[in-house]
Amino acid sequence: MRRNAGSRTRVLIVPMGVRRPAWWCYPERCQNVHESGPDLITVSWVLCDCPAAQAASGGGAAGHMAVFCNAAPGCRSVWYRPRCELALAAV
Ligand SMILES: [Zn+2]
Numbered sequence: 468m469r470r471n472a473g474s475r476t477r478v479l480i481v482p483m484g485v486r487r488p489a490w491w492c493y494p495e496r497c498q499n500v501h502e503s504g505p506d507l508i509t510v511s512w513v514l515c516d517c518p519a520a521q522a523a524s525g526g527g528a529a530g531h532m533a534v535f536c537n538a539a540p541g542c543r544s545v546w547y548r549p550r551c552e553l554a555l556a557a558v
């Protein structure tokens with residue numbers, strides 16, 4: 468099956484105002500329904516030894532990629548990959 472790319476480009480990807488690059492692998496909205504985007508989140512790494520983090524570590528330091536919402540002041544929404552099995556999100 469070949470794709471006839473270019474003949475029709477009427478794919479509606481982002482109906483709202485935020486543009487996300489093609490490699491975007493983060494959630495599109497935080498738990499408080501803020502849109503996420505390159506300027507609206509902070510990505511960092513948090514150490515954790517829950518089973519999910521250890522399974523994904525491959526023998527290295529176990530932890531999660533953590534995406535913090537920056538879209539609105541005071542929003543403390545955090546998203547973990549892999550999903551944390553502890554109550555890491557509880558502040
Ligand atoms: Zn948010």
Ligand SMILES: [Zn+2]
Pocket residue numbers: 515516517518519520531550551552553555
């Ligand atoms: Zn964890």
